[in-house]
Amino acid sequence: MLNDFIKYLDSHVNKAIYVWGGQGQAATNALIDKSNNTAINKTRAKKLLAKRIAENKMNIKAFDCSGFGIYWLLKNKLIDSDMTANTMYSKCAKLTKAQLKKGDWVFRYSFLSRKIVHVGYVVDDALNVVEDKSSAYGVIKSHVSKGSWNRFGRPPYFKDEIAANVVKTATTATTNVRDLYLTRPYMSGDDVKAVQQKLVDHGYPIKVDGEYGPETKKAVIKFQRAKGLVADGIVGEKTLAALNDPIKTKIECERLLEVKEPFIKSDNVKVVQQVLKDLGYDVGPIDSEYGPKTKAAVMLFQGDNGLAADGIVGPVTIAKINEVM
Secondary structure (H helix, E strand, C coil): CHHHHHHHHHHCCCCCEECCCCEEEECCHHHHHHCCCCHHHHHHHHHHHHHHHHHHCCCCEEECHHHHHHHHHHHCCCCCCCCCHHHHHHHCEEECHHHCCCCCEEEEEECCCCEEEEEEEECCCCCEEEEECCCCCCEEEEEHHHCCCCEEEECHHHHHHHHHHHHHHHHCCCCCCCCECCCCCCCECHHHHHHHHHHHHCCCCCCCCCECCHHHHHHHHHHHHHCCCCCCCCECHHHHHHHCCCCCCCCCCCCCECCCCCCCECHHHHHHHHHHHHCCCCCCCCCCECCHHHHHHHHHHHHHCCCCCCCCECHHHHHHHHHHC
16 A cells, blocks of 8 residues: 555656645646635646646646645545644654654644644655645655655554564664775665665665765764764774664653753763754754753743743653654
């Protein structure tokens, strides 16, 4: 079912358009005029429709961001009623960005309206996302790092298929018979591809193409720095061992985190900073130091989640972070 869903999503990339309330109808100017949308968005949608018809020489479908996924789910009887993007998120098991796999869903949470306002769909292991972006763009595909996604979830409808992929990735250690590094021409092969996938799993979004190019070297250096290794961009024995380490998904409350002089500095602070950044909060540099910028981000998170906004990361705040991850 998951592969069928992804084929459906891919079939509409650079073809279908965005119309508020759209759920698979034939796209027409009359439908756009009837939609509950602004004049400028109607104009953009009509312009894109004319372009899509000229490019594809075919009937064009109309969706909005949630309707794009809901249309297929309803048609295949996986659900029996419509859902908004906010409801779609509520049905998902919550993830961090680093835990995303093919089949997972990504969301944009609005801190102004305090709800989910947009949804996209992860369609491959390289973490490309298909979304019905807006009236100006319609259905597009881009890497998860290109969108302002700040909430992540695993839908229940494909959980067994996604879980099988997660287990396969988690239990298969990457092994190399050679060191990997940047050369001309680029090193290529399954060992490079496996390392790239491990980097993605650890939260370093790169293209998984089997070629050790500049993008891969840059990601390796970032990973090495984060793990306290020599940051030379060479995937040798130590870097490979670190890539094969289990990925932690929960934060433990070792001690209260707050602004002190000198600043508290620890791996736990770094994890809190990374999770808050993944959730859309500005923590500044991920430097493991609990300074004013991190405190401000914690206070915003606490306020958004009904906690006392004191900027202190204790058991209650840790529990809430783990809940929404």
